[in-house]
Amino acid sequence: MPLTPPQRARYARQLALPEVGESGQIRLAEARVLIVGAGGLGSPAAYYLAAAGVGTLGLVDDDVVEASNLQRQILHGTADIGRPKIESAAERLQALNPELRVRLHRERFDAARAPQLLSGYDFVIDATDNFAAKFQIADACLEAGKPYSHAGIARFLGQTMTVLPGKSACYRCLFETPPPPPAVPEAPQGPLGALPGVIGAIQATEAIKYVLGMGRLLLDRILVYDAMALQVRIVTVHRRKGCVCTIKRVNSKQ
């Protein structure tokens, strides 16, 4: 379907990019992106994808908004404290772009449910805050052949990489197994407020590039952002011999 006049007005700046144009904008409208985690990373990622005109966003989260979230989780406001995150997120995203379709999954990402969940999406954004979830998402996306963006943040450091299962290095090429949990639970330190904004915006950019088939994705490379030193390093990641991603047959679409 051609774009409507209001759509032309809304996306005028993107339409002016020859790399996007009308056909790209239509592809964005047809795209479905799943965002796991509606917190620090998920907020900017979802916000920018909604703004850019990605047609369908799925949000997975079972948490409620707490006061301590508001320093970085910019989809939620003071009045949302106590509400499910996916509900306040959906409201905010639809206020930004009423044409957006938001699918709410009020649950934790779960390996057993993953195949069904992932099947409805073209690209996945790992915006979770713990190793267990990151490994689950990595494994489920590998299994389903689903492209995804990994990211992690801690204190003043952020990292992100994009994975095309079967085609590029995966999260387990980097870290074979989850680190053991600390013997004594540690009090969270950070992250600094604006840090996930930088990394989540990169994840949104990768999703848009993937949907539009343009540019160079962050494949076989991990970007490490040190906010304190203001340094960005991009480190090559090799596919690790014997990694599950090298021995498994993957039904990757791309």
Ligand SMILES: [Zn+2]
């Ligand atoms: Zn691997």
